[in-house]
Amino acid sequence: MADMDQELRPGGPPAAPDPAATAATAATADGGPGAGPPPSTGTPRTVGVVWGLLVLNTLGSAGAKTIVPLPRSLIQLVTMGALVAAFTLALVLNLRLRVRPSAYVLLLTLLLVPSLISSMQLESGLGALFRCARLALFVATLWLLTRWWDGGTTFVRHHIRMYFAVLGSVAAGALVSPGAAMPELYGGRLVGALWPLTPPQIGQYAAVIIGLTVLLVLGRRTDRTSAAVVIVPSVVLLALTHTRTATLGLLIGLVLAIGSLVLTSAAARRFFTWTVLVAVVAAVGFASALRTWFLRGQSQENLTSLTGRAKVWDALLAAPRSTGEELFGVGLGDKSFGGLPIDNSWLAVYHEQGWAGVTLVAAVFAVLGGVALLRPPSLSRACAIFLISYCAIASYTEAGLGDASPYLLHLAVAASLLAAPTPLTAAPGTPLATPLTTSVTRRRQRHVPRWARD
Template sequence: MSEELRRGGVPGGAETAGTPPGTEPQPAATPRAVGIVWGLLVLNTLGSAGAKTLVPLPRSLIQMVTMGALAGAFALALVLNLRLRVRAGALVFLLTLLLVPSVLSSLHLESGFGALFRCVRLALFVGTLWLLTRWWDGGLTFVRHHVRTYFAVLGSVAAGAVVSPGTAMPELYGGRLVGALWPLTPPQIGQYAAVISGLTVLLVLGRRTDKAGAAVVLVPSLVLLALTHTRTATLGLLIGLTPAIGSLVLTSAAARRFFAWAALVAAVAAVGFASALRAWFLRGQSQEHLTSLTGRAKVWDALLAAPRTTSEKVFGVGLGDKSFGGLPIDNSWLAVYHEQGWSGVALVAAVFLVLGGVALLRPPSLPRACAIFLISYCAIASYTEAGLGDASPYLLHLAVAASLLAAPATATPLPASAVPRRQLPRRTQERR
């Protein structure tokens, strides 16, 4: 959407030269209810398994809430887009194709009837994204929805930590921060904190928010990230911001200053706080335990060594709970291979290749930088976290990136009946 249209002015050019005021094309505004739809999608992806909460919540109740949120998101999106105006995009198209191996493998019921239920959930999730593509215009609307919604989630985490510190930092998780009001694990909290911190930094550098408002989001988010001791989220934040800010260096003095200060702070921290940073990073674990990725490598080796039929290699065993042998897989690529086979892996890889390629071809801009950060973060986290093959926060991150990389929406001409008579050309008034 051009800057002139956002301001409500008349865009330049021969096609609009001399257009009477009030008759110029108007862009379709994004309804506020779209933010509610996005919040319901986030609620659906929070999950139902995690730490013990201050008030015990039955898993069946949590699942009812999360699935109700998805159904509500789809219904509300449908109401907002009754004419089914959608914009074709690589992400939603590839996710739609991902439904094919998911359904074909789940029909064998190797993962039980729950696999078919997860297919329905994924279909509703992708269908809701299709309905929302109408408002994907390359702007920052969905970035703001993303930050606000996850900041609200982190607010519940902070409230739980204040009300019951013992429940929020249990010994079962090694004293790491968990959700005391909603069953959230440390990696989940770390992911949410890292993503909205990175986006907020970019919004500040792009002068789309003031420093005081950014501090309200950044300070508590970084504190919660530190309390989770989540290495993946921390590395994802730091590494993801590097190419994102780097893409702004040539066009933004603020980005250049930030890069310089960040390099200085990193050098001082590496020299003066090396032992403290190492202790935080190890989390009391041995070097051997860290080398094996806290036991993940054993599950990965067992999964790859397990015998599979040709059908299972191509289409997987069906959507499950992202575990193998009762243990979490904690790797998006292996989880997709296990549940959706090589076809699923190819489609997920295509998502990154297409989004990454489009981001590299775009001229430097704040939306492009935000998209690069989200794509980079998801790529980094995919090594130790699962979720790219099913409805998850990672797919929502990539959906925001896709909305940022979408071409500006074309303006919708106003109908003649909506224009006051005095603003119509003389000949039109005579005919009427």
């Protein structure tokens, strides 16, 4: 299957594939949802296990009631054990501590400073120090994984597979006990009946893997059958969660990501055109049904106040704070104020890590967004733009940018997509293409017949 980078190559159709390379690709291809060309030879398959353990750690321990009651202490033991196992396994894979420079992980490391300064005041209790230790171990694991951040889609596939497995557990719970999966407590919205997951969590996971899989299809990195296996059930689960933030993030993120490919990819242009036509038809023919789904039975006043979130935000901003709390916050907590969830990443970071934390989180988006804009059009750039824009949109009504969370994992995948190949990630024995060697090769090829070069 043709590579996206070949499709974007100027000057005509892509060159014919090398039969030897095609055979090697077919021999090492790893199947499953979102499968495509295999990871580079320098990326062990065990890295996917590490990523899966990080995903398990960020699932959280609070949510809906499950079919089989799970003590919160047991869930916390499993999630924290997953993080310790992820760090240990990553350390075993990278015993020489070979890491590559990453502005994203560096900013997360700096975020530990205000977190630790504020948490040592113990205003949020001893749990704040525990959360600092968790964040430190989380960031250390990302540092160890940077060795394999090479600008490829390896971590995109890991991301899709892991969250598809999580959604599989949600679907299984809905089939086993529909009543527990869509309780009245959540207004009939889909929740996790086997593992305590809330509707916004499920909507987030579904939206992210839908967007990434669509981009892989446009980039010809997976076939349509494999993509349909991921997209169709994920769309159904997203619709059952009635999650507006995830839906808007998915749509806007895809528009921005596909828009970055429109000028260079015919497949992206066709998809964009058909999507616009379908959206117009749906808006005209199903306007009433879409409005009912979007309102979720809420009044206009409740929708305007963002389901009561605005009241919590106003109270948080009006609360008196000392200079130290303004600068460094009150310490890592459970992202709540006055016993109510904050549900805004920026206000949660301001509350727990102060203006120092807000500045560092803003720097994360500025750095990743700036690098993405400077990259030439490619599939990796489009996936990164989707993830960055989705996290930016979701940050308005969901918390998680200041602590170990799925949002930091989404942005970590974006950082891996924007990284450039290095000697640490290149295949053994493969020389790196530098400007000098590239120009010499091009000069030599001028004296070689075209049939020999092809």
